[in-house]
Amino acid sequence: DTEVTQTPKHLVMGMTNKKSLKCEQHMGHRAMYWYKQKAKKPPELMFVYSYEKLSINESVPSRFSPECPNSSLLNLHLHALQPEDSALYLCASSQEERGNNQPQHFGDGTRLSIL
């Protein structure tokens, strides 16, 4: 069990669907992240939120839209995805105030399949 909770665990959607991935943490972390991971590859950073504000967007296509409603929640809204977007989507969080040596804690991910 991890302290970062992601839902759903699995999602199958068509290319015209709209869906959302959800992430929640109650560790008081003020930095939250979305990653995309393909099989046998490292996680690929998509977005970073710091104190509920978007601080990094790694040139992610607009069909992925992040949202941080409050300090505990992070959403990723999906629309008009492509088959190549099928991957494991990982959420992570970390502390901000205590310097740079704070590790990122990952959720178990959402396994996304685009038909």
Next chain:
Amino acid sequence: GQNIDQPTEMTATEGAIVQINCTYQTSGFNGLFWYQQHAGEAPTFLSYNVLDGLEEKGRFSSFLSRSKGYSYLLLKELQMKDSASYLCAVRDQAGNNRKLIWGLGTSLAVNP
């Protein structure tokens, strides 16, 4: 450019010791992390090094040499459950201190 190298695969025997190496060339350096990831699961944090030397945590130890751009993860008394991918990641100080540069991971198979 930014580059992190790790061996792709390693095999070891239960009860043995294995060392997984990581070399990095990055524009800045603000710490190195090791993560373990079992197939289909989330990466879990193992260790962090920012100063030269050895950090020990139970069966796992991690070493860093900043002058050589080199780290290793040492796993002792290997167990079957240690079969996983081990990811080396460097925090690049230049520009943003929250982005990690990831190696491709080392897939470790522990055999009986």
